[in-house]
Amino acid sequence: MSGRDELVRRVRAATPARVFEGGVAGGATTESYLRLRADHAAARDAVRAPLDLEGGALGALAAEVGLFAVASQATSHEQHLLRPDLGRQLAEADRAVLRDRCPAGADLQLVVGDGLSATAVHAQVPTLLPELTARARRHGWSVGQPFAVRFARVGVLNEIGDLLRPRVVVLLIGERPGLTTAESLSAYLALRPRPGHTDADRNLISNIHAGGTPPAQAADRIVRLAAALVDAGVGGHAVKEPAIAPPPVRRLDQPSRLPDTQSSGRNDVSQVRIGEPHE
Numbered sequence: 001m002s003g004r005d006e007l008v009r010r011v012r013a014a015t016p017a018r019v020f021e022g023g024v025a026g027g028a029t030t031e032s033y034l035r036l037r038a039d040h041a042a043a044r045d046a047v048r049a050p051l052d053l054e055g056g057a058l059g060a061l062a063a064e065v066g067l068f069a070v071a072s073q074a075t076s077h078e079q080h081l082l083r084p085d086l087g088r089q090l091a092e093a094d095r096a097v098l099r100d101r102c103p104a105g106a107d108l109q110l111v112v113g114d115g116l117s118a119t120a121v122h123a124q125v126p127t128l129l130p131e132l133t134a135r136a137r138r139h140g141w142s143v144g145q146p147f148a149v150r151f152a153r154v155g156v157l158n159e160i161g162d163l164l165r166p167r168v169v170v171l172l173i174g175e176r177p178g179l180t181t182a183e184s185l186s187a188y189l190a191l192r193p194r195p196g197h198t199d200a201d202r203n204l205i206s207n208i209h210a211g212g213t214p215p216a217q218a219a220d221r222i223v224r225l226a227a228a229l230v231d232a233g234v235g236g237h238a239v240k241e242p243a244i245a246p247p248p249v250r251r252l253d254q255p256s257r258l259p260d261t262q263s264s265g266r267n268d269v270s271q272v273r274i275g276e277p278h279e
């Protein structure tokens, strides 16, 4: 294998990004062009996919844990895409539904939002939500009744915090799909969210999908980060995700290894401390 082939092999092993795709005279190869078209179509489909709590693995989970849906103030998918402000407010009638069905004051409130990819929700939430619930309970946290918000944006966290007064809210929401995957989910965390909070008061673990952070590892990172918010008594930019382990010390005469994207080593929960509230 030539030096260039080896370089291409190593770079491709390290990232799913479209690098070294060139064909003759720098143009795209037919294979690369067709893959781009297919990935673009998948991204467009994901943005328009409706959240389905009836079928598939998410339907089974919904039946098991009583996951139900309320809506934001956007009344159609079109409006959801064009008016992000409406996605940050709950529909008037659904506020009472949440008050009735979800006990207030949980340590951890899990919420599912379609966001910009219900496809991501369908793919990741059936594994992630039970993993999160189990880990939080193992650490002695009370977990609220989970629910879903249709046509949701991240800012809906504030109203949920105001209504249900949980200590930490984790919103599992579909990310804007890119050309690598349409199945990428984010977990946005907020400590005691309330009206007036901005993204500066929130934290997130992004890129939750099979080729990024798989759901089980993501569950570890989310619980650890939630614990860090509680310990710090504050959320947002002031709190960094706790390090899992220091990077290995490399002697200068050792060859550097490209990162292994499948094993981030982030699955150790032994350092998680769920302390008393510091707020």
Ligand code: B12
Pocket (backbone or CB within 6 Å): 084, 114, 115, 116, 152, 153, 154, 155, 173, 174, 175, 176, 177, 184, 186, 199, 200, 202, 203, 204, 205, 206, 207
């Ligand atoms: C779109 C986007 C933006 C847009 C958001 C505008 C908008 N109205 O949509 C812009 C360009 C403004 C942006 C800015 C930033 N972003 Co940005 N963004 C994204 C992207 C590509 C998609 C996010 C998404 O789909 N959200 C879900 C939808 C449903 O949410 P939404 O309600 O429509 O939009 C809200 C969120 O997108 C949120 N948001 C966007 N970025 C960030 C970053 C942080 C830390 C927080 C708390 C919230 C947040 O802002 C929107 C308004 O509330 C992601 C990539 C990814 N893989 O997720 C990166 C990403 C989330 N952003 C990131 C970062 C670092 C930032 C900045 C801090 C960059 C900087 N140094 O300034 C700022 C902070 C923005 C803020 N709001 O305070 C990182 C977060 C890394 C992490 N784990 O903490 C990501 C994952 C990109 C990356 N791989 O590094 N971002």
